[in-house]
Amino acid sequence: MLAALINRPSGWAVRHSPLKIRDRRDWVLRQMYQDGYLDAAAFGSAIATPVAMTLVDERTRATVDPAAIAKGLYFTSLVQEILYEKFGEDRVLSGGLRVFTTLDSDVQAFAEDSVNKRLAELEKRPISAKATAGGQRDSGPLQAALVAIEPSTGYVRALVGGRNFAESPFNRATDAKRQPGSAFKPFVFAAALEAGFSPGTTIDGLDQYVASAQGGYLPGGEHETDSTTLRSALVHSSNRAAVHLLERVGLGPTIDMANRVGLEKMPAVPSLALGTGEVSLLNLTSAYTAFANAGVLQPPVFILRVEDPDGRVIYRGDTVGRRVMSESTAYLMSSMLADVVDHGTGYTARQSGFRLPAAGKTGTTDDHNDAWFVGFTPHLAAGVWVGFDRPQEIMRRGFASVVAVPAWAGFMKAATSGSEAEWLERPAGITHIRRCRASGELANEYCELTGAVDDDYVAIGRIPDVCLLHTANAEIVSAATVTGGSPPARPPQ
Numbered sequence: 001m002l003a004a005l006i007n008r009p010s011g012w013a014v015r016h017s018p019l020k021i022r023d024r025r026d027w028v029l030r031q032m033y034q035d036g037y038l039d040a041a042a043f044g045s046a047i048a049t050p051v052a053m054t055l056v057d058e059r060t061r062a063t064v065d066p067a068a069i070a071k072g073l074y075f076t077s078l079v080q081e082i083l084y085e086k087f088g089e090d091r092v093l094s095g096g097l098r099v100f101t102t103l104d105s106d107v108q109a110f111a112e113d114s115v116n117k118r119l120a121e122l123e124k125r126p127i128s129a130k131a132t133a134g135g136q137r138d139s140g141p142l143q144a145a146l147v148a149i150e151p152s153t154g155y156v157r158a159l160v161g162g163r164n165f166a167e168s169p170f171n172r173a174t175d176a177k178r179q180p181g182s183a184f185k186p187f188v189f190a191a192a193l194e195a196g197f198s199p200g201t202t203i204d205g206l207d208q209y210v211a212s213a214q215g216g217y218l219p220g221g222e223h224e225t226d227s228t229t230l231r232s233a234l235v236h237s238s239n240r241a242a243v244h245l246l247e248r249v250g251l252g253p254t255i256d257m258a259n260r261v262g263l264e265k266m267p268a269v270p271s272l273a274l275g276t277g278e279v280s281l282l283n284l285t286s287a288y289t290a291f292a293n294a295g296v297l298q299p300p301v302f303i304l305r306v307e308d309p310d311g312r313v314i315y316r317g318d319t320v321g322r323r324v325m326s327e328s329t330a331y332l333m334s335s336m337l338a339d340v341v342d343h344g345t346g347y348t349a350r351q352s353g354f355r356l357p358a359a360g361k362t363g364t365t366d367d368h369n370d371a372w373f374v375g376f377t378p379h380l381a382a383g384v385w386v387g388f389d390r391p392q393e394i395m396r397r398g399f400a401s402v403v404a405v406p407a408w409a410g411f412m413k414a415a416t417s418g419s420e421a422e423w424l425e426r427p428a429g430i431t432h433i434r435r436c437r438a439s440g441e442l443a444n445e446y447c448e449l450t451g452a453v454d455d456d457y458v459a460i461g462r463i464p465d466v467c468l469l470h471t472a473n474a475e476i477v478s479a480a481t482v483t484g485g486s487p488p489a490r491p492p493q
Contacts, residue, residue, distance in 0.1 A: 072108045074161030074171050075101070079302050086315060087306075096309035102155035102301055102317075107148055110414035111158035115144045115384075118407035119163055122386070125395055139388040145173040145281050146411060148382040151289035154298030154319060157380070158415075159282075170389075177278040178387065181400070182237045182345075183363025183372040184263075184275035186333055187287070189234055189242075191257040192249045193329045198458045199231040199336050202440045203248075206240040210247050212270045219243055219274060229440065231456070234336050235344035237362065242273040260324040261287035261297055275363055285374050285383030291337065291359065292376040292424065295330035296321045327427045328459045334359050334424055335457050341375065348401045349375065352409035356416055357423040360408070362400035368393050371403035378422050380415060384408045430457050436467040446470035 026047055033043040079101055083092045091097070119142055141163065148158040161171035170176075193199075207226045209216030221239035233241030246254055251268045258266045258277070263284065266277040282300060290297040303317035325333075337359035340346045345362040360375020369391040374383040384404045387394060394403055426432075434443040437452040442463060447453050447470045458464070 071105065071112055072103055072159070073165035074169075074173065075103050075108065075156070075159040075302070077165070077169060078159070078161075078171060078174060082303060083306070097314075098307040098309075098311075100304040100306070102150075102157060102304060103159075104157040107415050108158040108160075110411055111146045111148060111160050111382075114407050114411035114414065115146050115160050116163065117410060118386070119144055121406075122395070122403065139390040139392045141388075142386070142394065143168075143172055143389055144384065144386045144407065145171075145176070146382065146384050146407070147173050147282050147285045148380060148411070148415065149285055149289055149300060150379065151292040151376060151381050152298065152379070154286070154289070154301045154321070155304075156282075156300050156302050158382075168389075172385065172389075173281045175280070176385075176389075177280055178370050178385070178391075179275050179277070179365045180279050180284055180372050181275040181363035181365040181370065182239075182242075183284060183361050183374055183400075184258075184277065184279075185234060185237065185242045185273065186291070186337060186361050187258050187261065187263065188246050188249070188254050188273050189230060189336065190291075190325055190329055190333050191254045192230065192245050193332055194257065194325060195249050195253060196462070197230060197245075197249075198456075198462050198464075199332055200229050200435045200440055200454075200456045200458065200464065202227060202229050203233065203241050203244055206238070206244055208244075210243050210270050217243070217270050219271070231336050231339060234361075235339045237340075237345050239274055243270050246270060246273040257325070258287075261290050262299070263287055275365070281372075281383050281385045284372070285381055288360075288374045288376055288383070289381045290324050291330050291334045292378060292381055293321070293330070294327045294424075294427070295323055295325040297324045326429075328429045331424060331427050331430050332457055332459070337361055337375075338423075345399075345401050346373065346375065346405055348405040349373075349409040349412075352406050352413075354409040354413050356412075356419060356421055358412070362405065364398070364400045364403075367391075368395065368398035370394075371398060371400040373400050373404040373408045375408055375412070377412070377416060377419070378424055379419070380412070382408055382411060382415070384411075426457075429460055431460050431463065432457055433463060435464070436470065439467045439469040441465050441467040441469075443467055444470060446472065 029038065029043060029047050032038045038046065079099065083099065122142060143162050145162065146158065146160040147156065149156050159173050161173045162168050204227045206224065206228065209218045219239040224238060224240050228238055228241050247270065254272065255266045255268065263277065263279050266272055269276065286300050298321040299319045301317050301319055305313050305317065306315040308314050338357065341349055341358050341360050346360050349358065356377055358375055358377050360373060363372035370385065370387040371394060372385050384407045386403050433456050435454050435456040436443040436447040437454055442465060443453045444467050447467050450470060
């Protein structure tokens with residue numbers, strides 16, 4: 001009787017390395033054939049059989065293509081860690097458990113393809129002198145991560161934790177904590193809306209210094225003015241507007257908003273408005289889903305259920321959503337973030353060919369070390385991070401709009417292919433107005449003659465007064481003379 005002992009079985013799992021498994025199996029089969037345990041026919045049949053493990057798609061009940069097993073390794077490794085924590089390693093490896101996850105194999109394939117394609121494109125670009133001086137080789141290869149979540153359920157449909165699991169199993173989507181830059185700003189603005197501000201509220205005095213523990217603080221930026229509206233500030237990612245808004249809303253309410261959406265341990269400093277607190281891509285993407293889900297946050301879910309060998313359900317992974325902001329705030333933020341995609345720093349998504357209604361925000365850290373983009377449609381939110389494991393300039397002027405947004409757009413185009421053009425339903429507490437760009441007030445018929453009027457949304461009860469700047473007796477100011485206004489908002493829904 002021939003006895004065989006499997007060498008380190010957990011290291012030879014099919015999901016980790018199917019090619020290595022096939023090579024090992026073929027070597028064993030050849031030994032059996034050479035030693036006479038298999039005849040030629042049995043050997044030929046066995047060696048021609050694909051290596052596979054039985055995976056079942058929960059939605060279609062169809063067996064998953066064995067080729068898909070090589071994908072989603074960061075996801076499956078994370079699921080394994082969750083199972084070890086809940087059931088222990090022995091039961092997971094030998095207990096005959098059936099695990100049903102939230103992973104969508106098609107969406108996962110799109111995610112991995114988009115990340116790999118974008119990294120290959122970026123690596124063809126010239127390396128900046130600063131990056132070379134800093135030691136490009138010592139920083140390791142350029143990395144990227146991507147997370148895709150269904151806002152209404154919290155189901156994680158795809159997760160990429162790096163460019164190659166075999167080379168580096170470190171999960172950059174869940175375990176890496178980095179500064180998100182301007183991708184944090186939406187939570188400052190959400191706190192402001194909760195405090196009574198509106199998208200058309202004007203913030204003045206942006207050239208004034210803000211008090212901090214180190215003295216006066218006034219950040220620089222690409223698009224700074226001394227006065228702007230909240231909507232325009234977010235669209236153009238004004239650093240000064242974000243810092244001044246944080247000062248007026250208060251650190252306490254802003255940090256509370258961040259904590260509510262799952263972003264914890266935020267520093268109580270003015271620069272928090274610019275994303276100086278550290279977050280993971282998973283948590284940041286999850287936080288954005290509250291905007292798409294009417295203010296209700298569904299925590300991320302990886303495992304739908306676990307069954308024992310007899311088919312009894314011994315674990316369910318569904319979580320209970322919690323309201324983290326008002327429905328009105330979520331809608332107004334989504335409207336503003338939609339303008340970021342249509343007219344602002346996220347416009348590269350449109351240039352890359354993504355056409356569905358969507359919203360999102362870019363984030364670039366100092367020295368262009370980290371590039372982020374988190375965006376969403378009503379049914380899918382996705383976040384992308386690009387950078388080096390050892391922080392270093394990605395490329396000269398490596399803004400997220402250039403580095404990260406194309407990866408997001410490529411993924412979303414594939415993942416939402418065939419989807420209808422839908423947008424969020426406007427809640428009863430929100431009304432559409434026409435706002436005078438010069439005064440920031442409710443436009444009248446004379447304001448309309450100037451051409452400098454924008455569509456906007458406000459909460460009922462916060463409708464501004466009618467503009468007094470433009471009247472029948474006043475000189476009509478042409479649209480060309482009005483500066484600093486916000487771009488047209490999304491059409492009324």
